[in-house]
Ligand code: KIV
């Protein structure tokens with residue numbers, strides 16, 4: 293398989309081929325993603341919740357992210373590696389550049405992800421892109437804003453809020469982002485955004501009209517403690533291996549079978 297690249301993802305959108313993205317936090321599971329032909333591996337700061345056991349992503353540090361990114365990189369060959377900038381590592385452009393440099397240089401990431409579209413985030417996106425670090429934006433229910441939102445709440449339900457998220461998508465594209473994760477928003481809003489931008493959108497709890505989908509690995513395998521989030525699906529249910537579960541997820545995303553209506557918000 294040819295390596296997946298940032299320009300390659302834009303070509304996939306243009307050709308109408310859905311992008312399969314999944315989180316990974318260590319080399320063994322990264323190898324499973326690679327073997328299943330997953331397009332993009334995300335070392336998400338969700339590791340704070342599913343690996344470290346915290347109630348939010350906020351305690352994750354840049355050192356944690358670099359450690360897990362480097363481990364995942366050792367399990368990958370052609371799958372594109374994206375790593376999250378953790379809480380406050382993007383507080384100004386200098387810190388965002390330092391974080392990007394470490395995630396790419398030490399960690400081996402080929403792209404970094406930042407949440408939101410505040411002025412300092414847009415500035416950080418431009419600065420990273422200017423230094424040849426591709427950027428994935430992340431809009432909607434951005435988990436690092438959990439305290440501002442008052443919980444993990446669906447975003448963009450009201451017309452005004454929806455228009456704001458659409459404007460943010462246009463802004464991150466203009467700043468130079470190559471990809472946008474759309475999390476926790478009505479299906480109709482994610483569809484509007486996907487049609488409005490030339491860069492691919494990757495949905496999680498954002499409906500079936502995005503250019504690709506992402507899930508947290510532990511949700512996909514049904515091992516996340518507590519109740520399963522509405523937008524996720526246990527792909528290990530009725531299957532006999534992790535490899536089969538990840539392959540089924542990739543297949544259902546590519547065929548547009550997942551997410552089904554019961555995984556979506558209206
Ligand atoms: O941290 C993470 O796993 C993420 C995805 C849910 C998009 O940001």
Ligand code: NA
Nearest residue numbers: 336337338376
């Ligand atoms: Na994240």
